Amino acid sequence: MGVNFNAVLAHEELIRILAIIFFGIIVYHFLLYPIFLHPLKKIPGPKIACLTKYWILYITWSEQRNKVVHELHKKYGPVIRIGPDEIDISDSSYIKNIYVDNFDKSNFYKEFGAYGVFNSFSLLTRREHKDSRKISHKFYSKTSVTSNDIQPMVRDIVSQTLQIINKRRQESESVEVYNLFQMMAMDVVSCFSFGKQNARLLLSDPDGYGMEILNAFRLQSSAWFWTTLLPQWRRFAISKAIEKASAVASDWIKQQTLFTLSDLQDEQNTLTKVLSEGGKSPLEVAAEIQDHIAAGHQTTGITLAYCLWELSKNPECQKFLQNELSSKIDFKDADFRPPLYQEIDELPYLNAVLNETYRLHASIPGQEPRISPKQGFKWRGSKETPEVLIPANTIVSMQPFTLHRDPEIFPDPEKFNPERWLIEDKEQLKIMNRQMMTFGAGVRMCIGMNLAVEEMKLILCGLYPRFSTFLDDSFDYNDKMQMVDKYTTHPKGHECKLIFKPIGETI
Numbered sequence: 001m002g003v004n005f006n007a008v009l010a011h012e013e014l015i016r017i018l019a020i021i022f023f024g025i026i027v028y029h030f031l032l033y034p035i036f037l038h039p040l041k042k043i044p045g046p047k048i049a050c051l052t053k054y055w056i057l058y059i060t061w062s063e064q065r066n067k068v069v070h071e072l073h074k075k076y077g078p079v080i081r082i083g084p085d086e087i088d089i090s091d092s093s094y095i096k097n098i099y100v101d102n103f104d105k106s107n108f109y110k111e112f113g114a115y116g117v118f119n120s121f122s123l124l125t126r127r128e129h130k131d132s133r134k135i136s137h138k139f140y141s142k143t144s145v146t147s148n149d150i151q152p153m154v155r156d157i158v159s160q161t162l163q164i165i166n167k168r169r170q171e172s173e174s175v176e177v178y179n180l181f182q183m184m185a186m187d188v189v190s191c192f193s194f195g196k197q198n199a200r201l202l203l204s205d206p207d208g209y210g211m212e213i214l215n216a217f218r219l220q221s222s223a224w225f226w227t228t229l230l231p232q233w234r235r236f237a238i239s240k241a242i243e244k245a246s247a248v249a250s251d252w253i254k255q256q257t258l259f260t261l262s263d264l265q266d267e268q269n270t271l272t273k274v275l276s277e278g279g280k281s282p283l284e285v286a287a288e289i290q291d292h293i294a295a296g297h298q299t300t301g302i303t304l305a306y307c308l309w310e311l312s313k314n315p316e317c318q319k320f321l322q323n324e325l326s327s328k329i330d331f332k333d334a335d336f337r338p339p340l341y342q343e344i345d346e347l348p349y350l351n352a353v354l355n356e357t358y359r360l361h362a363s364i365p366g367q368e369p370r371i372s373p374k375q376g377f378k379w380r381g382s383k384e385t386p387e388v389l390i391p392a393n394t395i396v397s398m399q400p401f402t403l404h405r406d407p408e409i410f411p412d413p414e415k416f417n418p419e420r421w422l423i424e425d426k427e428q429l430k431i432m433n434r435q436m437m438t439f440g441a442g443v444r445m446c447i448g449m450n451l452a453v454e455e456m457k458l459i460l461c462g463l464y465p466r467f468s469t470f471l472d473d474s475f476d477y478n479d480k481m482q483m484v485d486k487y488t489t490h491p492k493g494h495e496c497k498l499i500f501k502p503i504g505e506t507i
């Protein structure tokens with residue numbers, strides 16, 4: 001039987017052509033299109049970022065994202081491409097487009113729900129979010145959290161924290177405040193959520209039970225990268241210990257919620273009651289509260305620890321604050337009561353100290369990703385990048401870490417300088433305030449801001465008229481106080497030790 005050479009040749013030719021077409025499609029799809037033809041092609045950034053989303057994922061996983069994105073902005077300007085379909089913007093005039101006009105959230109937030117249901121934080125679309133948030137929005141207003149219903153509860157917990165600090169400073173050279181402030185913040189949100197009689201309070205046993213619960217939440221949030229960015233890999237990537245800790249944290253909140261729901265008191269105002277009366281099912285109430293407690297204790301504790309650290313590094317700022325506060329405290333009060341919130345809310349130096357802490361130590365310093373709408377949105381053009389229509393479904397982020405370090409707006413940006421907030425120039429102050437995103441922006445900004453600010457102001461005003469704080473030479477601040485590069489940052493060592501002395505005494 002003879003071989004049909006022509007047929008063999010034709011067959012080989014066909015395979016060669018198919019291979020070339022296949023190779024061409026691969027090159028077009030994975031190389032030419034993303035770099036030269038994609039609608040984001042004019043947005044500058046590292047070439048590898050145009051080719052694969054795994055580059056920025058790797059940078060995020062290795063805890064370098066905020067700093068790398070910051071450096072890329074310095075190199076390429078106010079808009080950069082950090083993934084095939086992802087950009088980051090560092091021009092505060094876009095806060096209005098993205099956050100105030102309220103683009104939908106990206107899938108990053110999807111897994112923040114709990115017990116198999118969504119909460120306000122994890123709902124992605126603006127419509128669903130609006131319906132959910134409006135139930136508790138008023139309960140978190142400044143009027144509500146500083147009212148006679150809520151403020152005494154916050155002041156009690158602040159006073160208890162001050163008593164613990166006073167006791168500990170007498171027992172040892174320095175006092176660890178980072179975990180203590182997290183417990184304080186956790187107790188405030190717990191009482192706010194369940195009422196004092198139903199809440200399981202950490203400060204009642206700060207060394208034992210308190211640390212146990214804090215550690216459960218800490219371990220749970222250590223899985224944030226997998227939960228938010230690669231949830232499909234979560235169950236392979238995270239350890240049994242993390243699973244167990246997550247279960248402890250979730251059960252802890254679920255039980256308190258169900259217990260509170262089982263006996264709602266008419267005269268009592270709690271978040272559980274507000275959410276339940278607003279139409280949320282028991283599990284939805286628990287999921288909402290789970291998020292508020294997780295979001296509320298870490299952020300507040302982190303901000304306060306950095307604030308005290310900065311004041312200890314900068315004794316002249318501490319002195320100014322003490323002078324401003326000295327008339328606000330009854331020194332004979334053995335219960336260490338803080339002043340009334342209404343007496344201290346408007347104090348200029350106190351506000352300047354907090355603003356400067358928010359600026360340098362935003363506890364959520366990095367991405368707050370949103371999705372561009374179906375009509376896209378326009379990059380209006382800058383020195384580095386021409387006008388571009390950003391297409392639908394692009395992940396768009398802004399990071400406080402970079403906005404807060406713009407040297408044009410905040411000269412010498414790494415310096416802790418509360419005085420920069422005490423200028424007369426109203427226009428400049430407006431520009432500075434517009435640049436700040438510590439609590440997010442728009443209708444999805446932090447719902448707990450008023451409660452957090454109340455706690456932070458009360459503890460500072462209870463503390464600094466009574467004590468001075470100093471650095472402890474035996475504590476390695478350079479290492480332990482490094483802000484870890486995560487969605488919610490924290491001091492690398494999970495601790496912050498400071499020396500407390502009654503006013504007038506030195507070390």
Ligand code: HEM
Pocket residue numbers: 120121122133189291292293295296297299300303362363364367368369437438439440441443444445446447448449451452
């Ligand atoms: C210093 C303290 C705090 C800081 C810096 C802070 C910061 C933020 C930021 C930046 C966001 C927006 C995040 C994003 O869009 O990715 C946010 C949202 C949120 N925060 Fe806070 N937070 C603080 C305290 C609290 C407290 C005390 C609570 C509750 C008691 C709380 C509850 C929430 C909730 C529920 C959201 C989601 C709001 C929504 O989507 O409607 N936070 N927070």
